[in-house]
Structure formats: structure tokens, C-alpha cells
Amino acid sequence: MASLFLLASLALAFLCNCQADLISDVCSIAINPSLCTQTLRSDPRSRGANLKGLGQIAIVKAEAATQNAIRVVKSFSGKFKAIVDTCVETFNDAIGDLKESSQALKAGNKGDVQTRGSSALTNAGTCDDEFGGKEPPRVKAASKTAQDIIGILLAIANKL
Numbered sequence: 459m460a461s462l463f464l465l466a467s468l469a470l471a472f473l474c475n476c477q478a479d480l481i482s483d484v485c486s487i488a489i490n491p492s493l494c495t496q497t498l499r500s501d502p503r504s505r506g507a508n509l510k511g512l513g514q515i516a517i518v519k520a521e522a523a524t525q526n527a528i529r530v531v532k533s534f535s536g537k538f539k540a541i542v543d544t545c546v547e548t549f550n551d552a553i554g555d556l557k558e559s560s561q562a563l564k565a566g567n568k569g570d571v572q573t574r575g576s577s578a579l580t581n582a583g584t585c586d587d588e589f590g591g592k593e594p595p596r597v598k599a600a601s602k603t604a605q606d607i608i609g610i611l612l613a614i615a616n617k618l
Contacts, residue, residue, distance in 0.1 A: 484512060484617055489609030497610060509618055513563045513571065516611040521556050523607045524549050524582060527600040531585060534594055545585035545597075552581035552608070559611060571615040579608045 481504065485494035498504045501515050528549045535542040555578035562570035582604045586593060593601075 480509070481512070484509070484610070484613050487616060488606075488613040490606040493603075493606050494610045494613065497607060509614055510563055510566075513611060513614045513618075514560065516607065516614055517556050517560045517563070520578070520604065520607040520611055521553055523600075523604040524552050524556070524578075527582070527585070527597070527604045530600040531597050534597060538589070538592075541585075541588045544588050548581045548584040548588075549604070552578040552604070555581060556608070556611070559615075563615075568615060568618040571618065572612065575608060575611045575615055579605055579612065582608060 481495060481498045485491045485498065488494035497519050498512055498515060501519070503515055504512060507515065528546055531542050531545045531549070555574045559571050559574040559578065562568075562574060582601060585601050586598065589597065
């Protein structure tokens with residue numbers, strides 16, 4: 459009985475260790491490794507998830523971060539109306555790209571995950587370009603977070 463318990467404990471420890479290594483492996487090549495690690499480890503679905511599962515988590519988190527960036531940029535619509543409109547449009551385009559990435563991931567199409575993820579990253583970054591040197595710090599921070607979390611998806615896609 460004791461040896462069965464020991465064997466089960468070792469197997470469980472091995473599984474947990476492998477998962478930790480998968481997240482560490484992915485996050486080591488992410489744009490923001492510490493945010494990647496925090497984002498993936500904080501989600502209970504990451505326990506035991508494979509790369510596709512981690513990818514779906516990253517997509518959900520990236521969509522939420524991009525929605526947040528839209529909320530933040532809209533708060534500046536009075537002063538920068540034309541720029542804000544462009545930002546909202548490109549952030550929405552990024553969300554569309556993320557949704558397409560999700561479908562590609564489910565289908566096992568690594569190339570499309572990478573292409574749509576890269577497009578999402580570019581679209582999210584367009585807002586920064588529109589503001590130039592006048593980007594409000596809150597917008598810059600929200601945009602950076604969205605881009606960094608989209609970068610998690612790209613790191614995962616590179617490991618598929």
C-alpha cells in the first residue's frame with residue numbers, strides 16, 4: 459500500500475513538474491516572460507494543459523486585455539477623437555484576428571495561428587503609432603499589456 463502511494467505521488471509530481479516546464483519553456487521566448495508566467499500560471503485551466511490549451515487561455519486573456527485597451531482609449535475621445543476612432547477600429551481588428559487564431563488553433567493550423575497572431579499584434583500596436591509622442595500613459599500601458607499578452611500566443615504558436 460505504501461509503495462502504491464509513493465508511486466502515485468511520484469507520478470503526480472512528475473506531471474506537475476512537466477506542466478511547469480511547459481509554461482517556463484513557452485514563457486522564456488515571450489515578449490514579456492514574467493507577464494507570460496503570471497498570466498498562464500494564474501489560470502486554473504493551465505494545470506495539465508497542453509500547448510493548444512495554453513494557446514486558448516492566451517487568446518481569451520489577449521481578447522480581454524484588448525477590450526480593456528478599447529475602454530481606456532475611449533476615455534480620451536474628446537481630445538483625440540480621430541485617433542481614438544482609429545485605435546478602436548484597430549483594436550477591434552486585433553480581436554477579430556484573435557478569434558481567427560482560436561479557430562486555427564482548434565484546427566491545428568500552426569501557420570494560421572502565427573499569421574493571425576502577428577496581425578493581432580500589429581493591429582494593437584497601430585494605436586501607439588497613431589498617437590506618436592502624444593500617447594496618454596494609460597493608453598500606452600493598456601496597449602502594451604494587450605500586445606504583451608498577444609505575444610504569449612505567438613510564443614505558444616512557435617512551440618506548436
